[in-house]
Amino acid sequence: MSLFFEKTIKCYGARIGLLALLISLCSIVHAQDYPNRPIKVVIPSSPGGPSDIFGRSLLQQLGENLGQSFVIENKPGAGSKIGIQQVAKSVPDGYTLLMVSSTFVINPSLYSDPGFDPIKDFVPVALPVSSPNVIVVHPSFPAKDIKEFFAIIKANPGKYNYASPGGGTGPHLSAELLKLRMNLDIAHIPYKGGGPALQAVLANQVPIGLSAIPPATPQVKAGALRALALTSTNRSTSLPDVPTLNESGVSDFEGDTLSFIMAPAGTPTAITQKLNREINKALENPELRNKLTAMGYQIYNSSPEQVTQKIKVDIEKWAKVIKSGNIKPD
Numbered sequence: 001m002s003l004f005f006e007k008t009i010k011c012y013g014a015r016i017g018l019l020a021l022l023i024s025l026c027s028i029v030h031a032q033d034y035p036n037r038p039i040k041v042v043i044p045s046s047p048g049g050p051s052d053i054f055g056r057s058l059l060q061q062l063g064e065n066l067g068q069s070f071v072i073e074n075k076p077g078a079g080s081k082i083g084i085q086q087v088a089k090s091v092p093d094g095y096t097l098l099m100v101s102s103t104f105v106i107n108p109s110l111y112s113d114p115g116f117d118p119i120k121d122f123v124p125v126a127l128p129v130s131s132p133n134v135i136v137v138h139p140s141f142p143a144k145d146i147k148e149f150f151a152i153i154k155a156n157p158g159k160y161n162y163a164s165p166g167g168g169t170g171p172h173l174s175a176e177l178l179k180l181r182m183n184l185d186i187a188h189i190p191y192k193g194g195g196p197a198l199q200a201v202l203a204n205q206v207p208i209g210l211s212a213i214p215p216a217t218p219q220v221k222a223g224a225l226r227a228l229a230l231t232s233t234n235r236s237t238s239l240p241d242v243p244t245l246n247e248s249g250v251s252d253f254e255g256d257t258l259s260f261i262m263a264p265a266g267t268p269t270a271i272t273q274k275l276n277r278e279i280n281k282a283l284e285n286p287e288l289r290n291k292l293t294a295m296g297y298q299i300y301n302s303s304p305e306q307v308t309q310k311i312k313v314d315i316e317k318w319a320k321v322i323k324s325g326n327i328k329p330d
Helices: 003-033 050-066 078-088 103-110 146-155 170-182 194-202 213-221 269-282 286-295 304-325
Strands: 039-043 070-074 096-100 122-131 133-137 161-164 187-190 208-212 226-230 257-264
Touching: 039 050, 039 078, 050 070, 050 096, 050 122, 050 194, 050 213, 050 257, 050 269, 050 286, 078 096, 078 103, 078 257, 096 103, 103 170, 103 257, 103 304, 122 269, 122 304, 133 146, 133 170, 133 194, 133 213, 146 226, 161 170, 161 194, 170 187, 170 208, 170 257, 170 304, 194 208, 194 213, 208 213, 213 226, 213 286, 257 269, 257 304, 269 304
Parallel strands: 039 070, 039 096, 161 187, 161 208
Antiparallel strands: 096 257, 122 257, 133 208, 133 226
């Protein structure tokens, strides 16, 4: 190689290195000034679901800490795809975020064209909480516990339906996994969010429901719904008398609803790291922690790297359930 080319390559290399350094410094400066205007948080489900209930509590505390408002935009439809795709196409400046449940890791296997890639189209911010799913029934339903429930469903194949927050949600896939494990013939009725699904069970339009525990807890405590079992490995502090499926003879069963906070791909790392720190700080607030645990949420102190790993693990987990059950979108 000639001396001229060697000098040229070194010159360009130095310029590229300088440019990378300047971009990094600009990102850090931008993060120090962030946020300087309201932040929109898209929740791809109807009000009243676990992400919505949790999100409003967290974002209020986060806004107080940062001195800036967080504005929730509920965007339900198409199994959460509409809201997720909206954020994926947003400007990656930290002012549009996604707060999404387990549909984020289920849809890639449930749909032939989910319309987004959870790894390529997004960068992780945090995994603040998870929630057990709970099997609930209208008080007029004859089963008083989960064993009676199984016996009634098996004695009446095809007779009963169950409501869920929608196709591809955590409660839906938990129910389908249970159907496979226990050989249950029960049809799925999807709704656009946890709130509408619970309302259908409360009105006895559908006698059975699968729900994340937070929106169901007040109705169970009021006696408007009967809780039969949890899909988590441990009992919940919000409904301590409700057994898990594991306790009830369905071994090694786990199907929680997760709540992810994500940003569009290309969002500066300094901003996502700042958001992660601030979210973890907000979750240390005793009043917020007590409020969330009372509703049944399990709180995490997660790093972006841990979120990425959890996303990969759960995509693989639910892909196996979808394939085994030949589950199709509703």
